Amino acid sequence: xxxxxxxxxxxxxxxxxxxxxxxxxxxxxxxxxxxxxxxxxxxxxxxxxxxxxxxxxxxxxxxxxxxxxxxxxxxxxxxxxxxxxxxxxxxxxxxxxxxxxxxxxxxxxxxxxxxxxxxx
Numbered sequence: 001x002x003x004x005x006x007x008x009x010x011x012x013x014x015x016x017x018x019x020x021x022x023x024x025x026x027x028x029x030x031x032x033x034x035x036x037x038x039x040x041x042x043x044x045x046x047x048x049x050x051x052x053x054x055x056x057x058x059x060x061x062x063x064x065x066x067x068x069x070x071x072x073x074x075x076x077x078x079x080x081x082x083x084x085x086x087x088x089x090x091x092x093x094x095x096x097x098x099x100x101x102x103x104x105x106x107x108x109x110x111x112x113x114x115x116x117x118x119x120x
Contacts, residue, residue, distance in 0.1 A: 002026040002109045004095045009114030022095030024076040027102040034078035038091035085118045
């Protein structure tokens with residue numbers, strides 16, 4: 001089955017930077033869109049950024065000008081460069097893929113998440 005594995009999370013001071021990576025593997029025919037979502041315990045999961053295979057991006061207002069999403073289609077990998085991090089960015093970050101498998105099933109797939117903590 002399709003699997004997504006995130007990496008790059010950790011502890012960083014306010015104003016610092018982190019780069020998250022997510023690699024998709026398995027019986028993938030095509031990935032239409034990949035993205036990052038985040039969730040704080042007790043709150044609903046929210047959009048951070050998405051990117052299509054053509055490179056079109058969408059960002060939450062709270063991260064515009066600070067975060068940059070990019071994608072390597074050949075490697076089925078998505079990245080999130082996070083700069084000028086704030087304490088309110090603290091959350092579990094989840095990778096998402098809108099993909100079609102080799103048996104032509106299209107659906108959403110999720111990683112297990114990686115913790116990002118911004119604290120002095």
